[in-house]
Amino acid sequence: MSNLCWIRRDLRLHDHAALSSSLEDGETTLVFVFDPHILDKLKNKEDRRVTFIYQSLQEMEAELQKRGSSVIVKYGNPEEEIPKLAAELKVKNVYTNRDYEPYAKDRDTKVSKKLHSLNIGFKQFKDSVFFEKQEIQTGSGTIYKVFTPYKNKWLEKFESQGKIISNYECNLKNLRKFLNPESILSIDWYKKIGFIETLPLLSGGTKQALKRLKEFESIIDNYKTARDIPSIEGTSLLSVYIRHGNLSVRDMLRVGTVQRSDGGKTWVSEIVWRDFYQMILDAFPYVEKGPFKPEYAKIKWMGTNEDFAAWCEGRTGYPLVDAAMRCLNATGMMHNRLRMVVASFLCKTLLIDWQKGEKYFAETLLDYDLAANNGGWQWSSSTGCDAQPYFRIFNPYSQSTKFDPQGEFIRQWIPEIAHLSAKEIHQPDELKAPDYYRPIVSYETNRRRALLMYSVVKNK
Numbered sequence: 496m497s498n499l500c501w502i503r504r505d506l507r508l509h510d511h512a513a514l515s516s517s518l519e520d521g522e523t524t525l526v527f528v529f530d531p532h533i534l535d536k537l538k539n540k541e542d543r544r545v546t547f548i549y550q551s552l553q554e555m556e557a558e559l560q561k562r563g564s565s566v567i568v569k570y571g572n573p574e575e576e577i578p579k580l581a582a583e584l585k586v587k588n589v590y591t592n593r594d595y596e597p598y599a600k601d602r603d604t605k606v607s608k609k610l611h612s613l614n615i616g617f618k619q620f621k622d623s624v625f626f627e628k629q630e631i632q633t634g635s636g637t638i639y640k641v642f643t644p645y646k647n648k649w650l651e652k653f654e655s656q657g658k659i660i661s662n663y664e665c666n667l668k669n670l671r672k673f674l675n676p677e678s679i680l681s682i683d684w685y686k687k688i689g690f691i692e693t694l695p696l697l698s699g700g701t702k703q704a705l706k707r708l709k710e711f712e713s714i715i716d717n718y719k720t721a722r723d724i725p726s727i728e729g730t731s732l733l734s735v736y737i738r739h740g741n742l743s744v745r746d747m748l749r750v751g752t753v754q755r756s757d758g759g760k761t762w763v764s765e766i767v768w769r770d771f772y773q774m775i776l777d778a779f780p781y782v783e784k785g786p787f788k789p790e791y792a793k794i795k796w797m798g799t800n801e802d803f804a805a806w807c808e809g810r811t812g813y814p815l816v817d818a819a820m821r822c823l824n825a826t827g828m829m830h831n832r833l834r835m836v837v838a839s840f841l842c843k844t845l846l847i848d849w850q851k852g853e854k855y856f857a858e859t860l861l862d863y864d865l866a867a868n869n870g871g872w873q874w875s876s877s878t879g880c881d882a883q884p885y886f887r888i889f890n891p892y893s894q895s896t897k898f899d900p901q902g903e904f905i906r907q908w909i910p911e912i913a914h915l916s917a918k919e920i921h922q923p924d925e926l927k928a929p930d931y932y933r934p935i936v937s938y939e940t941n942r943r944r945a946l947l948m949y950s951v952v953k954n955k
């Protein structure tokens with residue numbers, strides 16, 4: 496009897512919990528399903544994420560072909576495709592890693608039921624996070640809703656386990672040997688799924704991911720200070736790789752925990768944030784549709800559709816916000832500091848519902864991840880479990896002078912004001928920058944409005 500290992504957001508052949516167990520248990524076939532439920536939601540048929548996944552699958556396929564094997568690729572509803580294939584191959588079990596998104600959990604329950612009705616097992620593993628929700632709980636057995644005590648418990652548990660980071664070895668000799676005429680290297684799967692190949696800024700695959708990780712290792716000691724400056728490469732740029740599982744969370748933690756510097760510790764803390772938001776989504780799935788704190792669902796957002804369009808297109812007249820949005824639109828990437836700036840600006844300066852911004856990020860970000868994106872937006876809009884207080888409103892001008900003091904990042908993305916001095920560029924003068932936009936709203940006036948808007952629902 497053999498097994499099927501269903502690959503989803505874990506596109507790699509090393510340190511893979513489900514694949515490792517499947518191979519240990521018996522001969523294994525790999526499958527990946529392009530799911531129309533997910534693909535149909537992507538408006539742009541030149542979606543960078545699809546190309547990223549495609550490239551990752553191509554790399555996997557090339558590795559498998561060297562071993563006389565292949566990944567079976569399907570296009571269809573996984574609830575149908577997986578049981579059908581499992582039955583055709585007469586496998587004993589389907590192996591897969593757990594996914595904490597509401598849609599994925601529901602899908603997996605349905606797949607599992609169908610498999611059981613066929614007498615086929617469905618085995619799920621912890622892989623994409625380091626600790627799951629039941630592993631990090633308060634003394635009274637509840638879920639942490641505040642990050643710092645969660646992180647302290649996370650670190651305490653990690654230390655008490657001897658800081659052991661498992662490596663799920665994958666014995667690829669146990670892959671089923673077969674020739675797949677419909678592999679991702681043999682036929683045009685873009686055509687089959689209705690998408691067009693693009694050129695993402697970062698190409699998919701484990702080789703690229705591990706190369707980046709190695710490069711980042713050499714600068715990790717500076718991370719604590721460098722991570723806040725968008726004009727330099729001070730962060731790892733690994734989010735897209737971890738999102739698609741080209742590398743494991745354990746690959747990342749190994750690098751972070753080996754470094755005893757403040758940089759290494761801060762980086763580990765960011766990875767703990769990632770676990771925290773996955774855990775929040777898993778425990779409180781309603782956050783996908785609305786605020787963690789229900790009182791904030793009552794906010795009457797006053798912003799306009801015109802201002803939302805200006806925000807999306809980078810023409811609000813606030814240079815740092817516009818530069819960040821233009822960078823996002825052109826590359827699919829945005830620095831963490833800028834995500835916080837533009838998110839705060841959308842809901843607390845333009846007075847627009849944060850969920851519109853969340854959706855725009857979901858459509859645009861190469862590293863889009865429901866849990867992290869939702870967590871980031873709920874934090875910025877003060878509607879989340881451990882969010883910044885609603886009266887903390889980022890001043891886009893002081894964020895600009897503090898985090899892009901020389902205006903280098905702004906110059907890169909807004910050529911209309913590139914000639915201005917470091918002093919002038921943050922708040923351009925109409926006469927010196929006639930080609931650039933005037934601020935579409937007044938920060939000061941709307942700051943007062945935002946405070947009112949939030950306090951009304953808060954004090955109800």
Ligand SMILES: Cc1cc2nc3c(=O)[nH]c(=O)nc-3n(C[C@H](O)[C@H](O)[C@H](O)COP(=O)(O)OP(=O)(O)OC[C@H]3O[C@@H](n4cnc5c(N)ncnc54)[C@H](O)[C@@H]3O)c2cc1C
Pocket residue numbers: 722730731732733734735737738765766768769772829830831832834835838856860862863864865867868869870871872875
């Ligand atoms: C409004 C908003 C939306 C966001 N949307 C996403 C998203 O869709 N996908 C996403 O991966 N991250 C998101 N983040 C978190 C963060 O901005 C990105 O993870 C980070 O910018 C990715 O760059 P990096 O890989 O160089 O990060 P690094 O600074 O090198 O951090 C290392 C890793 O830690 C994780 N991480 C870092 N910060 C956070 C955080 N605040 N929350 C959760 N995980 C974190 C990421 O996996 C990241 O790759 C969002 C943040 C905000 C404020």
